[in-house]
Amino acid sequence: MIKIVIDPGHGGRDPGAVSEGVEEAAVALDISRYIAKELKRWKIDAILTRGSDSEKPSLTARANMANKAGAAVFVSIHCNAAGSSRARGLEVITAPNAPQATKLARAIVEAVKENHAASLRKKAVKTDQELGRGDGFKITVLRKTKMPAVLVECGFLTNDGDRGALTHKAGQKLLSVAIAAGIRSYLDKEVETMPDKPAKKAATKKKAATKKKAEADAALANHEKDKNEANILTAWDKLKDVFKDGKIKPAEIPTLLEVAAEICDTLAGLLLVLAVDPKIKAILATASKILADLAISIREQLPKIQGAWSQIGGIMRDDKIEVREVPELLEAISNLVEALLSIAVPFIEPELSDDFAKLNGKLKRAIEFINKVTGKTRKNRGPLIPL
Numbered sequence: 048m049i050k051i052v053i054d055p056g057h058g059g060r061d062p063g064a065v066s067e068g069v070e071e072a073a074v075a076l077d078i079s080r081y082i083a084k085e086l087k088r089w090k091i092d093a094i095l096t097r098g099s100d101s102e103k104p105s106l107t108a109r110a111n112m113a114n115k116a117g118a119a120v121f122v123s124i125h126c127n128a129a130g131s132s133r134a135r136g137l138e139v140i141t142a143p144n145a146p147q148a149t150k151l152a153r154a155i156v157e158a159v160k161e162n163h164a165a166s167l168r169k170k171a172v173k174t175d176q177e178l179g180r181g182d183g184f185k186i187t188v189l190r191k192t193k194m195p196a197v198l199v200e201c202g203f204l205t206n207d208g209d210r211g212a213l214t215h216k217a218g219q220k221l222l223s224v225a226i227a228a229g230i231r232s233y234l235d236k237e238v239e240t241m242p243d244k245p246a247k248k249a250a251t252k253k254k255a256a257t258k259k260k261a262e263a264d265a266a267l268a269n270h271e272k273d274k275n276e277a278n279i280l281t282a283w284d285k286l287k288d289v290f291k292d293g294k295i296k297p298a299e300i301p302t303l304l305e306v307a308a309e310i311c312d313t314l315a316g317l318l319l320v321l322a323v324d325p326k327i328k329a330i331l332a333t334a335s336k337i338l339a340d341l342a343i344s345i346r347e348q349l350p351k352i353q354g355a356w357s358q359i360g361g362i363m364r365d366d367k368i369e370v371r372e373v374p375e376l377l378e379a380i381s382n383l384v385e386a387l388l389s390i391a392v393p394f395i396e397p398e399l400s401d402d403f404a405k406l407n408g409k410l411k412r413a414i415e416f417i418n419k420v421t422g423k424t425r426k427n428r429g430p431l432i433p434l
């Protein structure tokens with residue numbers, strides 16, 4: 048079994064580049080794991096230089112790990128950052144005068160392009176000397192490794208489109224599958240068909256490998272599609288359940304929101320899988336990120352919403368609202384507004400959310416006032432305690 052080393056950059060107390068709360072070390076580890084998993088399907092043993100976010104081997108230790116393992120190639124995974132949020136795209140770095148590493152870098156860039164897996168920098172393959180970080184800039188892991196070694200800067204965390212794709216599972220998978228395909232195509236050409244093997248056999252092998260790759264790619268795409276379709280169908284079943292009696296009961300609102308979160312998640316995945324044109328891909332990646340975020344904030348607020356609903360349900364049980372129940376009802380409504388507001392905040396005008404927050408503040412003060420007048424303190428207030 049052919050062995051290679053994948054090196055997720057940074058780790059331990061070094062998060063690498065950080066933008067909008069996204070840390071390079073974590074993204075690099077996610078992508079490296081996906082690449083290793085993908086390569087395993089092709090009977091390539093990909094060893095990671097670190098397996099968790101708390102580990103941080105030294106740069107020399109990472110290179111030595113690959114040297115000792117006799118790895119066929121070394122691929123370091125990083126993300127870029129820049130002062131300008133407009134800088135975007137993937138690039139692959141090699142040491143200078145390294146023809147095999149350059150071939151590996153080109154194969155990766157080619158596969159990323161073919162799979163529309165990420166935007167590319169204008170000059171997507173360069174040496175560490177060409178990075179423009181001052182004279183004599185050297186990347187240790189590229190220079191201390193004895194096999195062809197490259198460093199993939201997967202994209203810019205400081206660019207909204209790149210960051211969106213790099214932090215979403217579907218975007219990470221798409222890119223990982225492409226990088227793995229690049230590594231495979233290099234190994235196929237440069238390692239599997241060494242001169243000591245008969246050319247004819249190698250050609251047959253390559254043909255078989257190409258066919259196998261096409262089949263596996265199609266299977267993977269189908270699997271993603273099936274999974275998304277299954278998710279939509281489950282969500283649809285739940286929706287039908289909620290609507291079967293022709294109206295939404297208050298108790299069904301939390302289920303409805305849960306379904307909404309699921310649909311957001313599924314759509315977020317679908318957008319990334321279906322986007323083939325690189326131009327719309329960046330836009331869809333951003334849209335997908337928004338949907339995924341929406342799903343997260345809906346789920347975050349669900350317990351609060353459920354609590355408020357059951358409180359309201361308790362008060363309305365007897366189909367009437369008594370005077371003593373008014374403060375509690377107001378409080379439940381206020382909690383509900385608060386939860387819905389925090390879901391909506393990223394998507395509405397700041398003035399509008401300010402207005403709602405002010406209104407809710409007034410409501411809260413009114414509840415406090417009523418509680419004070421009726422002698423009820425905030426502490427001993429609970430559901431359905433008579434005043």
Ligand SMILES: [Zn+2]
Pocket residue numbers: 056057063064071125126
């Ligand atoms: Zn880095």
